[in-house]
Amino acid sequence: MLTTYFQPILNLQSGNCLGYEILNRPPVSNLFPNAESFYQFIGHTDQVFTFERFCREISIERFRDSLTTERYPDNTVVFLNIHPQVLADSTYRSGETISLLNSYGLSPEQVVFELTEKQAVHDYIEFERILSNYRSQGFKSNPNLEGVAVMGKQGVSLMMRARFFQQIGTQYGYNLYMGRPVELVMNARALVVDYAEQITDVSVLAINRSEEELYDLVLITADDVLYGAVSIRRLLLAVADVRAEMAIFMNLLTGLPGNRIIDERLYQLLQLDDFSVLYIDLDHFKSYNDSYGFKMGDHLIQANC
Structure with a gap:
């Protein structure tokens, strides 16, 4: 008997749950000490689609039940794994998935299909035909995918879609390239930074990359574990936001805290029983400005700061 698990998929930036990947796991036995050995065995039989259909049925059935028992929102998205060899199975029949969803009151927009990473697609023409058939039934593809992070012994690498x-x-x-290791088309020297790095520092590293890699994703890690990725566009927009924030709170000429920060700090101090404030001013500064001009006046302010 398979046990079904719902693994949450989170947006690492907002913390929101994007959906749940449905995982069916067999009981541990001497023949199959882990789930990987069990599914490898299935992949070498002529019952791939039969078993795939069975897993899909119990996955959707148990997911439908969980919408009530776990109080998930009715529009919750689920991620279903597909074995690539299902495409070559002679028992494959179109339309079964949409009929199954309809029987449980679910829509195609709530389902994301994932190809299991343990097997490769060999017949891409047939694979594209199957995908087109799913799209025609209302299932959606992901045209916004920019790249894929690849985890290996050498660390994190990147394969950009373009x-x-x-x-x-x-x-x-x-x-x-088809049927050969992904390392042949990935970038093993992708820009990888720690999530604690300053946005401005990361933007400098990203902009200084070669022209060929200039628009590649920047991979983010935390404790040497992949944390997320950011596009060069979002990175530059974030830099612009940081600079705009600095313009609000900092004095552009001196780089010191501006009036807004000073006002907020004074308000905080007024809530205390004891505090001290040091006020520094330049004597006769207006006369200096009038005599030597505003440019020299700015230089004098910067020199004193």
Whole structure:
């Protein structure tokens, strides 16, 4: 008997739950000490689609039940794993998934299909035909995917969508790369930074990359574990926001706290029983400005700060 787990998928920036990946796990036995060995065995049989259909049925059935028992929102999204070899199974029949969803009152917009990472797709023409069929039934693809992070012994690498298609789309690209390790098309020297790095520092590193990698994602880690990724566009927008925030709170000429911060700090001090305030001013500064001009006056202010 398979046990079904609902693994939450979180937005690392907002903390919101995007949905749940449904995982079906067999009981541990001498023949199958772990789930991986069990699914590898299934993949080498002629019952891939039969078992896939069974897993899909219990997954959707148990998910429908969980909407009530766990009080998940009715529009909760689920992620279902698909074995690539299901496409080559002679028992594969179109339309079964949409019928199953309809029977439980669920919509295609609530389902995301994931190809299991343990197997490769070999017949891409047939695979695309199956995807087109799913799209025609209301299932959605993800055209906004920019890249994929690859975890390996050497750390975190990156495969950008645009570069992948550039390599595959060459005259011999398909025959050269398909069915071979992903390391041939990934960037093992991707920009990887710690999540505690300052936004402005990361933006300098990103902009100083080679022209070929300039628009690649920046990978974020925390304690050497992949934490997330950010596009160069979002990074530059964040830098602009930081500078705008600084312009509000800081004096542009001196870089020292501006009137807003001073006012807030004084208000906090007034709540205390004892405090001290030191006020510093430049004597005869107006006369200096009148005599030597505003530019020299600015230099004098900067020199004193």
